[in-house]
Each structure stands twice: as C-alpha cells, then as structure tokens.
Amino acid sequence: MSTPFRGFTLSLCFSVLATTVAVGEPVDPSRFEKSTIASNLVQPMELDIAPDGRIFLIELAGVLKRIDPKSGDVDVVGKLEVTTAQENGLIGLALDPKFAENNWVYLQYSPPDFPGQRISRFTIVDDQLDLQSEKRLFSYEEQRRECCHHAGSLEFGPDGNLYIGTGDNTNPFNDSQGYAPLDERADREPWDAQRTAGNTKSYNGKVLRIHPETDGTYTIPDGNLFPKDGSIGHPEIYVMGCRNPWRISIDPQTGYLYWGDVGPDAGQDGDRGPRGYDEVNQARVAGNFGWPYFIGNNQAYSIVDFVTGTVGASQDPADPINDSVNNTGAKKLPPANPAMIYYPAATSEIFPEVGSGGRTACAGPVYYFDESNPSTTKFPAAYDRTLFAYEWSRHWIIAVHLDQDSNVQQLERFMPDTTFVRPIDLQFDASGALYVIEYGETWGVNPDARLVRIDYVRGNRAPVAAASVQNSVGREPLETHFSAEGSFDKDGDPLSYRWTATRSSASESNVGQSDQRELIGTQARFTHRFADAGVYTIELEVRDSADAARVTSLPVIVGNSRPEVEFLRPHDGDFFTPGQPVGFSLVVRDHEDGTSDFDEAEERSIDPIDSAAATRLFVEAVPVVSGEDAAAENVPAGLALIRKSDCLNCHAANRLLVGPAFVEIAKKYKDQPHQLELSIKRVIEGSTGVWGKVAMLPHSQHTPSEVQQMVEYVFSVSPDSANPSAQGFNNSLIPAGNTGQIRLEATYTDRGRDDIPKLSATGVVTLRSRQLQAESAAEIKGARPLGSSKAEGGKFVGAIEHDGFLRFDNVPLDQVGSITVRVASAGAGGDIEIRRGSVTGDLLGGTPVEVNGDWEAFYEKTIALTESDARDVLYVVFKNAEKRGGLMNLDSLRFEPRR
Numbered sequence: 001m002s003t004p005f006r007g008f009t010l011s012l013c014f015s016v017l018a019t020t021v022a023v024g025e026p027v028d029p030s031r032f033e034k035s036t037i038a039s040n041l042v043q044p045m046e047l048d049i050a051p052d053g054r055i056f057l058i059e060l061a062g063v064l065k066r067i068d069p070k071s072g073d074v075d076v077v078g079k080l081e082v083t084t085a086q087e088n089g090l091i092g093l094a095l096d097p098k099f100a101e102n103n104w105v106y107l108q109y110s111p112p113d114f115p116g117q118r119i120s121r122f123t124i125v126d127d128q129l130d131l132q133s134e135k136r137l138f139s140y141e142e143q144r145r146e147c148c149h150h151a152g153s154l155e156f157g158p159d160g161n162l163y164i165g166t167g168d169n170t171n172p173f174n175d176s177q178g179y180a181p182l183d184e185r186a187d188r189e190p191w192d193a194q195r196t197a198g199n200t201k202s203y204n205g206k207v208l209r210i211h212p213e214t215d216g217t218y219t220i221p222d223g224n225l226f227p228k229d230g231s232i233g234h235p236e237i238y239v240m241g242c243r244n245p246w247r248i249s250i251d252p253q254t255g256y257l258y259w260g261d262v263g264p265d266a267g268q269d270g271d272r273g274p275r276g277y278d279e280v281n282q283a284r285v286a287g288n289f290g291w292p293y294f295i296g297n298n299q300a301y302s303i304v305d306f307v308t309g310t311v312g313a314s315q316d317p318a319d320p321i322n323d324s325v326n327n328t329g330a331k332k333l334p335p336a337n338p339a340m341i342y343y344p345a346a347t348s349e350i351f352p353e354v355g356s357g358g359r360t361a362c363a364g365p366v367y368y369f370d371e372s373n374p375s376t377t378k379f380p381a382a383y384d385r386t387l388f389a390y391e392w393s394r395h396w397i398i399a400v401h402l403d404q405d406s407n408v409q410q411l412e413r414f415m416p417d418t419t420f421v422r423p424i425d426l427q428f429d430a431s432g433a434l435y436v437i438e439y440g441e442t443w444g445v446n447p448d449a450r451l452v453r454i455d456y457v458r459g460n461r462a463p464v465a466a467a468s469v470q471n472s473v474g475r476e477p478l479e480t481h482f483s484a485e486g487s488f489d490k491d492g493d494p495l496s497y498r499w500t501a502t503r504s505s506a507s508e509s510n511v512g513q514s515d516q517r518e519l520i521g522t523q524a525r526f527t528h529r530f531a532d533a534g535v536y537t538i539e540l541e542v543r544d545s546a547d548a549a550r551v552t553s554l555p556v557i558v559g560n561s562r563p564e565v566e567f568l569r570p571h572d573g574d575f576f577t578p579g580q581p582v583g584f585s586l587v588v589r590d591h592e593d594g595t596s597d598f599d600e601a602e603e604r605s606i607d608p609i610d611s612a613a614a615t616r617l618f619v620e621a622v623p624v625v626s627g628e629d630a631a632a633e634n635v636p637a638g639l640a641l642i643r644k645s646d647c648l649n650c651h652a653a654n655r656l657l658v659g660p661a662f663v664e665i666a667k668k669y670k671d672q673p674h675q676l677e678l679s680i681k682r683v684i685e686g687s688t689g690v691w692g693k694v695a696m697l698p699h700s701q702h703t704p705s706e707v708q709q710m711v712e713y714v715f716s717v718s719p720d721s722a723n724p725s726a727q728g729f730n731n732s733l734i735p736a737g738n739t740g741q742i743r744l745e746a747t748y749t750d751r752g753r754d755d756i757p758k759l760s761a762t763g764v765v766t767l768r769s770r771q772l773q774a775e776s777a778a779e780i781k782g783a784r785p786l787g788s789s790k791a792e793g794g795k796f797v798g799a800i801e802h803d804g805f806l807r808f809d810n811v812p813l814d815q816v817g818s819i820t821v822r823v824a825s826a827g828a829g830g831d832i833e834i835r836r837g838s839v840t841g842d843l844l845g846g847t848p849v850e851v852n853g854d855w856e857a858f859y860e861k862t863i864a865l866t867e868s869d870a871r872d873v874l875y876v877v878f879k880n881a882e883k884r885g886g887l888m889n890l891d892s893l894r895f896e897p898r899r
Contacts, residue, residue: 027382030490031457032415036703037435038067038074040637041449044437046153046425048095048105053429056105057437057451060089064107064129067451069429072705078122078129083112086144091152092119096212097160105129106137106162106212108154116141117150119164121216135216138164138236140203146171146190149205149244153259157250161211161221163238163257165245168197168205168291173855177826178266178799178886179273180292180301184325188306193292197241198322200226200233200329205291207245207259207283209238225286225334232330239281241289241336247362247425249387254406257283258387260361263295265786267345267799268885271311273301278361279339280389282406290336293320298338340408341389341400345784345799353411358393358784364426366402367434377455378432388414390423392439397423421448432456447640463489465542465550473759475591478530478558484540485524493544497522500541501556503534533559533756553686559756561591565617565748565763573810573871575895576742576767581732584619586763588729588748596729614728616749620652621724621733624741624766638713641706645699652747653717662717670715679711680704740776741768770897774876774890777806782878783890790856791891792822798855801885802830805839806876813868817898819845820862821876826855827886833877834863841875844868849888858891867898 043060050056055067062080067073082089092108099105103124111118117140123133142150149167156162170181170193183191197205210218225240226233233240239257248259264276277296281289293315294300300314315321317336322329342348347356369384387400397420401410422439429435434454440446466486471479484497499521520528520538530536536556543549568585576582589595594607650659669675683699684707699707726733735742743766752758774797775785782804783797797806813836821832829851836842845863852859880887 025380025382027380029415031461032418033455033457034415034418034452035455036072036706037069037451037453038072039448039450039641039703039706040074040709041065041437041451042445043089044424044439044449044451045089045091046093047427047435047437047451048093049427049429049435050095051100051430053431055435055451056093056095058090058093058107060084060091062090062109064090064093064105066127069435069453072703074705075127077124077127078131080107080109080131081112082110084110086147087150088144091117091150092154092164094154094156094162096121097156106154108152108164110150114139115144117152117166119154119162121212137212137216137218138208138210140166142169142204143190148172149262151242151245153246153248155248155250157209157255157257158252159221159255161209162218163248163250164208164210165248165259166204166206166208166242167244167246168193168242170196170205170292172264174826175306176264177270177272178264178276179270179304180264180295182292182301182304182324183306185306189326192324192326193243194322194324195326195328197243197291198293198320198324198333199327200237200240200333202329203234203236205240205242206237207239207242207248207257208234208236209286210236223286225288238286239283239289240287240334241291241294243291246360246392247364247390249363249365251366251387251406253366253368254284256406258363258366258389259283260363260389261289261291261339262360265799266886267801270886271302272304273314274299275344276359277339277342277344278359280341280361280363280387280400281337282340283337284406287337288320288334289339290317290320293317294336296339296342298336341411351411353398353413354391355394355396360392360394362390362392362423362425364388364390364397365428367428367432370432373430373432375431375433376458379428379434379456388426388434390420390426390436392422392424395419395421395423397426397436415454420452447637460493460544460546460548461490462548462550463487463493463495463542463544465540465552467538467540467552467554469538469554469556472554472556473560473562474558475561476530476533476558478556479527480530480556481525481527482521482538482540483525484542487524487540487542489544491544491546493546495524496543497524498541498543499526499528500539501528501530502537502539503532504537530556530558533754535757557756557759560750560753560759562759563588563590563593563748563750563761565746565761567744567746567763567765570744570765570767571812572765573812574765574767575770575812575815575897576735578735578769581734582621582744582767583730583732584726584744584746585730586617586619586746588613588617590748590750592753593750613748616751617727617729617746618749619726619728619731619733619744619746621735622743622745623735624743636709636713636716638709638711638716641702641710642713645702645710647710652745662714666715666717676708676711676715679714680707683707683711740772741766743767770895772808772893772895774806774892777876778809779805779807781805786889788856790858791889793892796858796889796891798889799885800878800887800890802878802880802883802887803839804878804887806890808874808876810871811874811895812871813844813865813874814870815897816865816895817867818862818864818896820860820894820896821847822858822860822891822893823849823888824855824858824891825849825851825888826853827851827888828880828882828884830878830880830884830887832861832863832890833875833879834865835875835877836868836872837875838873839875839877842866844874855889858889862896 047057057065062082064077066077088110090109094106096104119138121135151165151167153165196202211221220235225237228235244262245259261279263278266275298317303312320333343354369381385402390397397414399412399414403409424439425437440449468483470481500517501520502517539553587597594609596609746763749760782801786798833846834844845865847861847863
C-alpha cells in the first residue's frame with residue numbers, strides 16, 4: 001500500500017568493542033592537544049570554515065566575526081539587528097558551498113519587527129557583510145508570548161541542499177510537570193507542542209530542507225516528508241517531531257542528517273509517561289521522530305486532559321494521531337522513528353559512556369580519514385567514519401564510531417581528561433583538525449567563551465617544564481628546596497635538568513641589571529643554600545633526548561622574612577549583612593618589624609610594632625565570584641583571565657604586593673598607547689627591573705589575545721573601581737553589592753630590609769550573607785540547578801528527588817535561630833529536614849512543603865532550629881513518604897539570627 005509519508009526504521013547495531021575500532025596508526029590519546037585560537041567572544045553560537053581556512057562565527061546579539069586561525073586576529077564582519085528576548089537572536093550560520101567564488105553567507109536570525117525567524121543570504125564585500133545585499137530566502141513565524149525552544153542551526157548537504165533546525169516554540173513548564181506539553185485548554189496554545197512539532201503544517205519543531213537558487217529564491221528538493229503541493233504538510237519539512245534540534249550536521253559522504261534533540265525535564269517515569277531523555281538522531285531519509293507523543297526508543301507519553309487532570313492512554317508509534325484543537329495540519333501522522341542514541345539525567349544502562357547530569361545533546365560533524373591529506377595534525381585513521389556528538393551541559397565530546405552501514409558501533413569518550421566548557425559547535429577544517437566553540441560557564445555572557453582547536457600532534461614534542469620551590473623567602477642564609485617533578489615528556493623520553501640562579505643588582509641605581517648567572521643544580525630535586533641576601537631569578541631548563549627543550553622560572557628572595565597576618569574577628573564562615581558595616585580586628589607578626597600583639601611582645605621579648613605599621617595594613621572586601629555568578633556580575637573578560645592565572649599572587653587592585661598595584665600600573669601607562677603592546681610583550685616573555693628587582697615571570701601559557709584582554713583590564717582600573725577598603729588593626733568597612741559571599745583580605749606590607757624589597761602577606765576570611773541562593777551550596781545531590789526568570793538570581797534548585805540534599809559548610813550554628821526557605825511545588829511535595837554533620841545527623845528542624853500547583857510560584861516557610869553551638873556542616877535534606885521524585889523547587893535560604 002502506498003503512503004505519502006517517507007518514513008524509515010533505523011537499524012541500530014550497538015556493540016561495545018574492547019579494541020581499536022579501525023586499523024592504521026595506533027592512537028596515542030596524549031597527542032591530542034587543545035589550543036586557544038580566539039577568546040573574548042560574546043555568546044558565540046555557530047561557526048563555518050571557508051575553503052582558505054578563515055573561520056566565520058556568529059554571536060547571539062547579531063554579530064558576525066571572522067577569525068584568522070594562524071594569528072588569532074578577530075574582526076567584526078557585520079552586525080544584524082535582532083531581538084535576543086526568549087533565547088532569540090542570530091542563531092544559524094552557513095557559508096555557501098561555492099563561497100570561494102561568490103562570498104555568500106546564509107544567516108538564521110530573529111528580526112525585531114517580525115514574529116519569527118528569517119533565513120537570508122548576504123554577500124561579503126570588501127571583507128564586510130553587505131546588509132543591502134540581503135536576499136530573504138525563507139521565514140517562518142513563532143509565538144513570542146512565552147519561551148522557549150528556537151533551536152537554530154544551518155548546514156549544507158553534499159547535494160547543495162540547505163538544512164534548517166527549528167525548535168517546537170513551546171513552553172515546557174507549569175502544568176506539563178516536565179512531561180509532554182499537550183495542554184489544549186483555551187488560551188494555552190504556547191503550552192501545546194501538538195500545534196508545532198506534531199503539526200504537519202507548522203515549520204516549528206522540524207528540520208527543514210530547501211535548495212537555494214542563485215536568484216535568492218529556493219526550490220523543494222525531491223525526497224522531503226510531504227508532497228510538494230502542500231496538500232498534507234509543508235513541503236519544506238524533511239524531519240518532524242523534534243523538540244529542540246539545537247545542533248545539526250550532515251555526513252559529507254552519505255548525506256545523512258544528524259541532530260541533537262534536547263528533551264524534557266521529568267526526572268522519573270510517571271503516569272504521564274517516561275522521564276526526560278535527550279537524543280542524538282540520524283535520518284537517512286525523511287521521517288517523523290515522535291515528539292511530543294514519543295521520546296527515546298519510542299517510549300510513549302499519555303494523553304492528558306489538562307482541564308480535569310485525567311491521564312488517558314498513550315498512542316501507537318506506528319500510527320500516531322494528532323487530535324489537538326491547535327492542530328492545523330493532518331491528523332494522521334507518519335510513523336514515529338526511535339532515536340539513535342538517547343539518555344536521561346541519570347546514568348544510562350544502554351549508553352553508559354554519556355554519564356549523568358544535565359542534558360543538552362548536540363550532533364557535530366562526521367570525520368573521514370584522508371590518507372592523501374599531507375597534514376601532520378589530522379585526526380588518526382581510527383576515527384574514520386566517526387560522528388562527534390557533544391554535550392553543552394555535561395562538558396564532553398563523544399566519538400560515535402560508525403560501521404560501514406553508518407550504524408552505531410562504539411561510543412568513546414573523546415579526550416576524557418579534558419573539560420570542554422559548554423561546547424556549542426564543532427567543525428573539522430581541511431587539515432583534519434577539530435575546531436570547538438566553548439560557550440563558557442552559563443547561559444549568558446561569559447568571560448571564558450573562546451574558540452579552541454584540537455590537533456593530533458605527530459613527531460617529537462617538547463617536554464613540559466614545571467618548577468616548584470619550598471622556603472623561597474626568608475633571612476640569609478636560606479636553605480631552599482627545588483623540584484622539577486611536575487615536569488614530563490609526552491613522548492616518554494628521558495629528561496635532563498639545568499637549574500640556574502641570577503641575582504639582581506643590589507644597587508638601586510642599577511635596578512634591572514643582574515650579576516652573572518650561576519648553575520645551581522642538575523637534578524629533578526635538590527636543596528641549595530643561599531648565603532648572600534638578594535633577589536634571585538631561578539630558571540629551569542628541561543631537555544629531552546631529542547634535544548627539544550622548555551624553560552620556566554620562579555623568584556627567590558633572600559634577606560627578608562615574610563610577615564604573618566591573622567584575623568581575630570570575624571571568623572571564617574561568619575555572616576554579614578550587605579550594606580552594613582563589618583568590623584574586624586587583626587594581629588601582625590614580622591621578624592624585622594615586630595608584632596602588634598603587645599602581650600606576645602612582652603612575653604617573648606619581641607619588639608612591638610611601631611604605630612606607622614597600621615598604615616601598611618590594608619583590608620579589602622572582595623566579592624566571591626566564580627562560575628555562573630561571574631556571568632551574573634558581568635565580570636570583564638580580562639579580569640576573569642587574571643583570576644584564572646597567577647597574577648593575583650603578586651598584584652592587587654590598589655595595594656602593593658610583590659608587584660605594583662593595578663591602579664599604579666594604570667596611572668603610569670593608560671595614557672600611553674604604545675605601552676599596551678610593550679606590556680603584552682613583558683607579560684608573555686617576563687621582565688625584570690621595570691617596577692623593581694623581583695622579576696615578573698613569563699606567561700607563555702596565554703595567547704597574545706588573552707594577554708591583551710588582561711592588560712586592557714589592568715589599564716582600566718582606577719581608585720574609584722577598587723573594592724571597599726579600610727586600614728588599621730581595628731576598623732570596619734561596608735561591603736558593596738549584594739553578593740552571597742565576600743572575602744576579607746588583610747594585607748600587611750613590611751618595611752623591607754636594606755636593598756631587599758618589601759614583602760607582603762595576606763590573611764583571609766570568607767563571610768556569607770544570611771540570604772543564600774540554594775544553588776550556591778557546596779554540594780548538591782539528587783537535585784540540580786535550573787534557570788528561571790522568577791527565581792532570585794535567575795536560578796533555583798529543582799528536579800529534587802527523595803533523599804536529595806544540599807550541603808553548606810562551616811555554618812556558625814550559634815548565630816542561627818531559624819531558616820526561611822523559598823519553595824514551590826507542582827509535583828509530589830514532601831518535607832525539608834535540617835540536619836547537622838551528615839544527611840542522617842542530628843535533626844535541628846524541619847517543615848512540610850505543600851503542593852501549590854506552580855513550579856515557579858515561590859512562597860516562604862520558616863523552620864525553627866534547635867539551639868546549637870560551635871560550627872558544623874549543615875545539610876538540607878528532602879524527603880517524600882512515597883519516595884518519589886519531582887518533589888519541589890528551592891530558590892533560596894535565609895539564615896535568621898538567634899533572638
């Protein structure tokens with residue numbers, strides 16, 4: 001019997017192989033090397049590579065950039081006007097197959113004046129995107145009343161057809177409870193995916209396929225899902241039944257379509273159907289992939305009456321029917337195809353290689369090994385015919401080895417010891433190297449967004465030089481212990497070591513000049529006794545048997561002891577109130593200067609420190625910002641790089657440490673444009689004598705573009721931008737902002753000794769606000785952070801299971817009388833228990849959490865605590881009498897003072 005639907009059944013062969021999947025050169029995983037090509041990207045989305053190797057990359061806010069992979073130069077090619085509300089923006093990019101001849105680029109974007117997405121062709125003229133050249137190829141409407149799921153991805157197939165990923169444009173939250181959104185109630189159209197993904201006459205929740213023509217129009221290629229006359233469904237539809245096909249790719253040899261489909265949130269199977277799964281799919285021909293009626297291996301969702309809450313029967317994947325009042329297309333749908341790879345938030349028994357955690361599946365390119373390619377960095381033959389799938393939420397890339405019939409043969413975690421910070425697009429270049437866009441820590445603007453390249457490096461590699469030192473500061477004679485044991489050779493070659501010491505001139509008039517270099521050691525570990533005072537630069541050269549070498553260095557200061565700084569109050573873990581003064585009391589001890597503890601001075605016959613020392617004691621309140629908090633705080637990219645490097649070991653914003661304060665550097669250089677280039681060179685290569693006798697070590701681990709961002713940030717620092725500060729042994733300061741944690745840093749700078757530089761030491765305590773976000777817990781188990789515009793800080797802890805918990809460390813229990821929690825539940829509800837020391841420790845208090853029918857309508861409940869003393873670990877434990885999942889959402893906790 002003939003049918004208008006061109007569906008197919010995927011033959012899936014899955015086997016776990018214990019050996020290499022392809023013959024050829026043996027694969028040495030250590031030869032895969034990751035290098036940064038460009039940083040300072042702002043919400044990068046997708047890339048494509050021109051025939052000459054230039055990389056074109058789009059950012060969500062509408063920017064098209066061109067990147068030179070050799071120099072790392074990044075140029076803005078053009079900018080489109082887009083709306084970025086509800087995850088909209090510039091979301092798809094593809095270069096024309098004949099780009100070298102016509103300079104055509106295709107962009108998928110969200111116009112502010114059109115309720116939907118547009119796919120247009122532009123021409124690049126004189127290295128700039130010519131906005132006047134726009135040919136509006138295709139557009140489709142979306143609702144913008146509610147979020148979510150716009151997908152967005154463009155890819156050309158080998159036959160010149162253009163594939164377009166589109167999301168189901170459906171709100172997955174509220175009464176759907178994390179299962180299929182099938183809400184047919186009046187005025188609830190945005191909550192019904194039957195009107196989009198399951199609708200043959202909707203462009204949403206699909207992968208479309210068209211053939212662009214030279215005049216800026218398109219034609220319908222043969223083999224799409226529905227007839228070209230549009231009688232059953234839109235003829236542009238190639239694949240339907242998608243939820244959020246965020247990243248698609250086309251096999252360059254077979255033409256098969258691959259895509260990652262991001263699944264729903266339900267953490268457990270229930271009466272409404274299966275828990276959420278993400279999918280990596282393969283379409284050899286046009287077909288229906290089931291959403292919103294089926295997911296994973298064609299597991300079926302129940303049809304729910306959202307008026308009464310009645311859960312009905314599920315459908316047959318061989319004969320799905322769309323009876324929704326919001327359906328404008330055919331009722332009888334094509335048979336549903338199962339996913340190629342599918343996995344839940346929990347560990348998958350079928351595909352254990354994918355791990356567990358958050359889910360955002362993506363499908364990358366299929367690699368084919370070309371023996372004739374002369375590149376020495378191309379991927380090995382073992383990865384021939386391999387699909388590279390990746391996970392935005394789990395930070396991994398998986399090599400999906402395919403057999404000759406393109407069936408799954410083996411899953412292999414690619415570079416398992418390497419973290420890819422939310423990979424968002426992958427492409428191979430003509431040399432066989434893999435480019436990866438790392439989006440950064442969270443959904444937003446991230447200082448660590450960058451483009452990296454993965455090369456397979458053949459031949460001899462230079463060793464890695466790593467030097468460490470113990471007892472590097474002190475009075476002479478100073479016995480110092482050196483180690484190169486962190487050094488290694490990736491090829492396993494034996495290493496030789498050469499340690500030298502160079503002493504800076506003691507004459508202040510000749511700062512920057514050095515005495516003769518002295519060989520002090522040739523072993524991996526040794527001890528050297530410095531008899532004379534001075535500032536020494538220690539250089540370690542590590543050389544392999546093939547004569548390849550690397551050098552690193554570190555300083556040693558002889559003749560002055562480092563001071564000690566201790567907080568008497570407050571204590572680590574104490575509470576503070578944003579906007580209110582925080583008092584502090586400190587004690588300083590220094591071998592040369594004396595001590596501020598007069599009782600100790602008298603008892604031990606130590607000199608009391610002079611009163612002028614109080615002016616050399618500087619206290620700063622620094623927000624504790626990392627990860628997703630960094631994005632919320634809009635941390636400059638340069639500052640984020642500085643925090644990840646070793647810069648803050650020697651520099652602070654507005655006080656002297658080993659090196660000058662950032663404010664002093666900015667004051668000296670910011671009005672001298674030529675100093676930017678010179679400073680970048682000094683940071684990369686190292687320098688001596690510019691600010692004193694202590695050498696600034698080389699930072700060759702950073703790219704020039706990264707160092708430029710770091711130096712530009714330093715040049716921007718002013719006294720007004722510094723953190724709240726105070727001086728003296730006893731004082732107070734008012735922390736700025738409303739951060740959940742602050743760090744008090746008390747830094748004392750001694751007077752130095754003769755020609756030996758002044759030294760600084762820092763005492764630190766970390767304080768927490770009484771209002772803490774649930775996601776800031778030190779450990780989260782049986783739950784996970786989720787995003788929401790209605791939650792404080794834009795996030796909450798959800799997907800909470802029975803026996804899940806949050807852990808908060810070092811809580812001063814004698815300062816807490818009760819805890820107010822901000823909760824919501826449209827699921828099973830349950831109880832919150834507050835326990836001390838462990839998840840089964842002493843019960844300090846608890847409260848039931850009632851179901852209020854809305855996952856994001858947060859309300860407060862106060863838990864009175866049994867009086868406790870001292871400090872301890874505090875556990876917030878979630879319970880449900882029926883041991884169910886989907887209990888509640890927890891937004892924040894407020895630690896109320898004891899009355």
